[in-house]
Amino acid sequence: MDFNDTPEEAKFRAEARAFLEASCKPKAAENDRMSRSLKPGEYMKAAKIYQRKKAEAGFAGITWAKEHGGRALPPIYAVIFNQEEAKFDAPFGVFAIGLGMCVPTVIAFASDEIKQRYVAKSLTGEEIWCQLFSEPGAGSDVAASKTKAVREGDEWVVNGQKVWTTGAHFSDFGILLARTNPEVEKHKGLTMFIIDMKAKGVDVRPIHQMSGGRDFNEVYFTDVRIPDTHRLGEPGMGWNVALVTLMNERLAVGGSAGPDYKEIFEFARTISSPTGEGRLIKNDAFRQKLADWIVRAEGYKLAKFRTMTALSKGQTPGPESSIGKVINANQMMDIGNSAIEALDHFGIVTESDLAPLEGAFHQSYMFAPGLRIAGGTDEILRNIIAERVLGLPQDQRTDKGVAFKDLPTGR
Amino acid sequence: MNFDFSDDQKSLKDQARKFLTEKAGAKVTRRVLDDASISYDENLWRAVADLGWLGAAIPEEHGGLGLGRLELCVLAEEIGRAAAPIPFSSTVYFFAEALMLAGNQAQKAALLPKVAAGETIGCFAVSEGPGAPSPSSIQAKFENGALSGAKIPVTDGDCAHHAVVLAKDGAGLSLVLVDLNQKGVVRTTLKTLDPTRGHAKLEFKGAAAERLGAAGQGWELAEAVLDRAAVLLAFEQLGGSQACIDMALDYAKSRYAFSRPIGSFQAIKHKLADMYVAIEVARSNAYFGAWALQTEAGELPFAAAAARAAASDAFHLAAKENIQVHGGMGFTWEVDAHLFFRRAKLLAVQAGAPAVWKEKLVKRLEQRNAA
Numbered sequence: 022m023d024f025n026d027t028p029e030e031a032k033f034r035a036e037a038r039a040f041l042e043a044s045c046k047p048k049a050a051e052n053d054r055m056s057r058s059l060k061p062g063e064y065m066k067a068a069k070i071y072q073r074k075k076a077e078a079g080f081a082g083i084t085w086a087k088e089h090g091g092r093a094l095p096p097i098y099a100v101i102f103n104q105e106e107a108k109f110d111a112p113f114g115v116f117a118i119g120l121g122m123c124v125p126t127v128i129a130f131a132s133d134e135i136k137q138r139y140v141a142k143s144l145t146g147e148e149i150w151c152q153l154f155s156e157p158g159a160g161s162d163v164a165a166s167k168t169k170a171v172r173e174g175d176e177w178v179v180n181g182q183k184v185w186t187t188g189a190h191f192s193d194f195g196i197l198l199a200r201t202n203p204e205v206e207k208h209k210g211l212t213m214f215i216i217d218m219k220a221k222g223v224d225v226r227p228i229h230q231m232s233g234g235r236d237f238n239e240v241y242f243t244d245v246r247i248p249d250t251h252r253l254g255e256p257g258m259g260w261n262v263a264l265v266t267l268m269n270e271r272l273a274v275g276g277s278a279g280p281d282y283k284e285i286f287e288f289a290r291t292i293s294s295p296t297g298e299g300r301l302i303k304n305d306a307f308r309q310k311l312a313d314w315i316v317r318a319e320g321y322k323l324a325k326f327r328t329m330t331a332l333s334k335g336q337t338p339g340p341e342s343s344i345g346k347v348i349n350a351n352q353m354m355d356i357g358n359s360a361i362e363a364l365d366h367f368g369i370v371t372e373s374d375l376a377p378l379e380g381a382f383h384q385s386y387m388f389a390p391g392l393r394i395a396g397g398t399d400e401i402l403r404n405i406i407a408e409r410v411l412g413l414p415q416d417q418r419t420d421k422g423v424a425f426k427d428l429p430t431g432r
Numbered sequence: 433m434n435f436d437f438s439d440d441q442k443s444l445k446d447q448a449r450k451f452l453t454e455k456a457g458a459k460v461t462r463r464v465l466d467d468a469s470i471s472y473d474e475n476l477w478r479a480v481a482d483l484g485w486l487g488a489a490i491p492e493e494h495g496g497l498g499l500g501r502l503e504l505c506v507l508a509e510e511i512g513r514a515a516a517p518i519p520f521s522s523t524v525y526f527f528a529e530a531l532m533l534a535g536n537q538a539q540k541a542a543l544l545p546k547v548a549a550g551e552t553i554g555c556f557a558v559s560e561g562p563g564a565p566s567p568s569s570i571q572a573k574f575e576n577g578a579l580s581g582a583k584i585p586v587t588d589g590d591c592a593h594h595a596v597v598l599a600k601d602g603a604g605l606s607l608v609l610v611d612l613n614q615k616g617v618v619r620t621t622l623k624t625l626d627p628t629r630g631h632a633k634l635e636f637k638g639a640a641a642e643r644l645g646a647a648g649q650g651w652e653l654a655e656a657v658l659d660r661a662a663v664l665l666a667f668e669q670l671g672g673s674q675a676c677i678d679m680a681l682d683y684a685k686s687r688y689a690f691s692r693p694i695g696s697f698q699a700i701k702h703k704l705a706d707m708y709v710a711i712e713v714a715r716s717n718a719y720f721g722a723w724a725l726q727t728e729a730g731e732l733p734f735a736a737a738a739a740r741a742a743a744s745d746a747f748h749l750a751a752k753e754n755i756q757v758h759g760g761m762g763f764t765w766e767v768d769a770h771l772f773f774r775r776a777k778l779l780a781v782q783a784g785a786p787a788v789w790k791e792k793l794v795k796r797l798e799q800r801n802a803a
Contacts, residue, residue: 022434022436022437022438022719022722022726023434023435023723023727024433024435024723025433026433030433097433302798305791308790308791308794309787309790309791312737312741312789312791313741313745313790315738315797316713316717316738316741316745317713319717320712320714320716320738320742321713321716322716323716323717323719323720324712326433326716327435327436327715329433329435330434330435330436333433344708344712344713347705347709400698402705403698403705403706404698404702404705406704406705406708407701407702407708408701410708411677411704411708412681413681413684413685413693413695413696413700413701413704414685414693414695414696415696416697416698417692
């Protein structure tokens with residue numbers, strides 16, 4: 022048991038570090054993000070330049086096969102790069118969903134011709150991808166998707182609506198889960214496609230989130246035509262394809278973006294305690310909570326090391342990684358909330374020049390409710406842990422053996 | 433990075449589990465539970481000694497196997513899973529660790545071989561009454577080679593041959609080593625929440641004793657022993673937690689209500705998922721503790737506190753929710769759930785309660801940041 026890099030890993034880490042030092046700025050604070058200081062257009066430009074450099078230097082697609090422009094290294098090398106990259110203010114966010122979830126699905130299910138067309142350009146950041154699964158009537162129950170694709174010769178005609186599509190407004194392509202046969206059981210009538218987000222009939226509208234931001238979209242499809250060559254997997258096998266994507270989602274969404282125990286620890290040294298012991302850090306109730314946050318944050322970090330150790334030994338990522346989001350989303354909420362309450366009446370102030378950490382705790386507080394839902398709600402993730410890790414039986418279902426078109430839908 | 437136990441260590445763990453499934457388990461634990469006149473299972477103790485477990489981490493020159501602390505961690509996990517009714521933790525994690533950490537050559541040579549052979553049961557005596565001890569609360573006193581005062585409770589103090597005791601020594605505190613089989617020692621057994629482990633009040637009336645480690649270093653040494661023991665206890669707690677979730681899962685899959693397995697209900701699923709998350713958090717922190725213990729890393733105090741805090745909370749959750757999943761049956765004497773519920777509480781408080789370790793964790797974060 023050791024945390025030390027092997028000589029090869031150490032060499033790789035040094036290479037990664039050298040690349041990052043030459044390509045981006047170190048973070049002054051844990052929370053530094055280029056996206057805060059740049060306008061969206063400028064940020065996208067910077068992101069694409071960075072991604073191209075990263076691909077040219079061989080740090081994009083570290084685990085991907087060589088034929089797809091990767092380096093075919095074990096996942097531990099991707100972890101090492103991510104660890105180093107996290108110390109820099111690097112604009113990698115816009116590619117995360119495409120490279121983490123969509124394109125691996127394309128690689129797994131598309132023809133060679135299609136792979137040649139799309140994979141390389143995604144890796145260099147030239148083309149950005151999004152994932153089109155959720156619908157207004159299909160959230161946790163994503164297999165209830167209603168967006169319809171009807172075959173017409175060598176094409177499919179798509180009509181319907183997706184929702185919560187991250188980055189749809191700047192994406193070039195997406196992977197789309199659509200209903201191709203409503204006459205069979207719901208899991209058996211779905212098919213996955215690659216869709217051109219700039220095609221005629223695709224209408225992207227931003228969603229105004231409760232947190233104020235507009236990071237997600239609704240996407241409407243009106244008679245959008247997709248060539249059959251852009252189908253991923255056989256017709257009716259879309260659910261199996263989606264499971265491969267979602268398996269990757271849990272790895273991609275696991276990380277936390279907000280302030281964690283280190284930030285609230287520093288904060289607690291600057292703010293007074295509600296019970297008059299001087300600083301909040303002297304308050305026993307706060308210290309006990311802080312210890313719980315440390316245990317969970319460190320536990321999650323170390324659990325990832327365990328997963329990655331298993332991965333480097335050649336095992337595939339399991340549903341165990343579901344624990345990450347259950348821990349992080351709730352911790353983010355709890356830490357944000359505790360910092361705000363510690364500020365007493367002043368906690369209501371979000372002015373970035375007045376609030377601590379330029380309002381990062383407030384952003385956590387307002388974003389955490391979304392994180393508890395995105396990429397599988399807390400409840401769905403607990404079901405996944407219970408059924409796939411612990412082997413408990415599925416809930417009794419009312420949708421087995423019933424054609425999709427005959428299922429009750431409610432509101 | 434290789435954040436896992438080696439194949440050899442895993443195979444040792446498998447052997448340990450197999451052995452304990454055969455020779456220990458609820459039946460053996462219940463023998464001690466149901467008979468107030470015995471404080472541990474002698475057959476199991478003998479068998480564990482024969483396997484060399486008591487001396488797993490003791491150097492070969494002192495009669496041990498000279499394996500590492502990682503091997504001890506995997507054994508601890510299995511002992512915890514079996515809720516074994518033997519004074520393993522007191523003797524191995526506390527007494528032997530204290531000797532190896534602070535003992536002089538003569539002390540080590542005299543006692544470690546006997547520990548390894550299962551001839552000497554040891555214990556570690558700090559608590560003197562209600563509440564967490566502090567350097568100023570300790571009243572037991574070591575003077576001119578004689579120990580006086582009382583320690584209560586002492587885990588395995590009813591069956592131990594020797595004790596390491598924290599006592600006042602001049603202006604400071606020292607650890608002292610005392611043979612419990614002498615006239616100046618009075619033992620009174622105590623009823624506790626966990627009768628599957630013996631407990632006693634030890635009264636010292638001028639008992640012959642000697643310092644273990646430097647005079648005046650008692651508190652610091654005790655803390656160092658506790659850090660080591662904390663990691664090993666965390667593994668016992670982890671094993672106990674795992675036994676609880678395994679029991680609960682087994683029951684949830686086979687118990688039917690409303691004409692279906694109760695494990696198909698989300699209320700039960702989510703309970704078990706929460707147990708799983710807590711156990712995984714505890715396991716990860718315990719592994720880090722194991723690494724720090726094995727490598728004698730500077731991170732040990734931080735890692736030990738995190739491992740201990742996580743494991744105490746996980747075991748408490750797993751033990752109480754295991755009862756809940758079992759419903760009415762879980763509240764009966766016959767179902768084994770209470771064995772773990774009892775053991776969870778003993779392990780949570782015996783070397784400092786969860787709140788104590790959480791406070792240590794934050795203090796150590798502050799120290800780390802100041803450095």
